[in-house]
Amino acid sequence: MQADLDRVLFDEATILRRLDELAMQISADYRDRELTVIAILNGSLMFMADLLRRIPLPLRLDFMGVSSYREGTISRELVFTKDLRLDVKGRDVLIVDDILDTGRTLEAV
Numbered sequence: 284m285q286a287d288l289d290r291v292l293f294d295e296a297t298i299l300r301r302l303d304e305l306a307m308q309i310s311a312d313y314r315d316r317e318l319t320v321i322a323i324l325n326g327s328l329m330f331m332a333d334l335l336r337r338i339p340l341p342l343r344l345d346f347m348g349v350s351s352y353r354e355g356t357i358s359r360e361l362v363f364t365k366d367l368r369l370d371v372k373g374r375d376v377l378i379v380d381d382i383l384d385t386g387r388t389l390e391a392v
């Protein structure tokens with residue numbers, strides 16, 4: 284896969300350092316509260332796992348499947364492929380997604 288890359292924007296150490304910073308901030312912001320984390324499948328899964336390992340808070344986790352890319356890279360109509368199992372009404376919710384380009388997916392979620 285490395286042969287396919289023109290250049291690396293962020294090396295592993297930089298990404299891990301930023302994960303630590305994000306986890307510390309989230310932990311401080313939600314101290315003494317139960318956080319519900321919603322990961323948007325499939326792209327956010329690895330990042331979300333790395334992030335949550337660093338957050339020492341009680342939390343609930345669920346997943347949503349949302350797709351706007353079928354074949355290729357052109358964004359089309361949003362399709363929800365997996366809905367939440369948890370009731371998030373009145374809860375503190377952190378949504379973890381992998382790519383924000385148009386914002387349509389996040390708005391729909």
